[in-house]
Amino acid sequence: MDRFLRLGAYVLHPLWMPTLGTILYFVFTPRYVDLDLMRSKLFAVAIITLFVPIIVFFLLRNLGIINSMHLKTAKERKIPLMIQCILLLVIIKLVFDAYDSPELYYFFVGILFSTISALVMVMLKVKVSLHQIGIAGITTFVFLMSIHFKVNVLPWISAFFFFNGWVASSRLHTTSHNYAELIIGLFIGLIPQLIMVNFWL
Template sequence: MPILLYFLLKTLDRVNSIELETTKERIIPLAINCLIVLLVLQRVISVHEIVELYYFFLGILISTLTCLILVIIKFKASIHMIAISGLFMFFIALSIHFSININGILALMSIIIGAIATSRLHLKAHTYKELIFGFFVGIVPQLLLINNWL
């Protein structure tokens, strides 16, 4: 689906490249992502069935909306860092909630977070500030929503 949306936006001249280098190019894909996540929350996942997954997707929606607001005010946070840090915080919460030891997975995810940050810096796609903002935009909503299901 994301690649199809990219080709649609490329055909409509809304994006220049797949990197979405400018903040202006990021507005429409982030808005579409917000709509998709909102539809998933309303139509696919019920708060009464899988509480953990519902609040994970709610955290994704909050992170995406925050990223969209940052883009509108011309700040480009790293979407890669938002995604991996949100998932990392969700895994930490799952390990606490179900009392399971997933330290190996958490250690591997820490390495992956470092690798993603390093690659974004190496490619000169982001600055340190954008990576740190992205990290916290991903973690904070998941952290705030933990009280609702943990």
């Protein structure tokens, strides 16, 4: 059980969530999307939100700004979150368009607001759960897509509810966060997606 709970923090790491959300959009959407365009968009998202942050992490660790990938203190989270905000702005400005792909565009706007909120909490010296923010945000996005596209994705929604519990249990088990930090993270991930849905649902 210990290994299973610890595994949740890696399998459902927040860096995976933007790429996973993009993949699920292309899986669920009933619209025709050119395969080459789909690949290019997905590749761009993976590069900007996954591979670039990993490279930046090693750079920051070598510079002594952060000590580990877990970002155990609020102070360590400040610069990574600032960089993540910039990378999300790049996606919003260059990768997705509000007219061609409103669902994905506002999904990433929601992620940006969640990241800014986490950064504000860091400034207030509150270390909210980035894992809970990520999984709550994508769970909300999947639920809203099911309504928008009128498709039955109940197994996916059920799986993501399980994933939310897995992440929360994992963070509590490893004493990475307390209940308050998890609850705040849940709402920081959920609320921006609910606000942004007014622009595309």
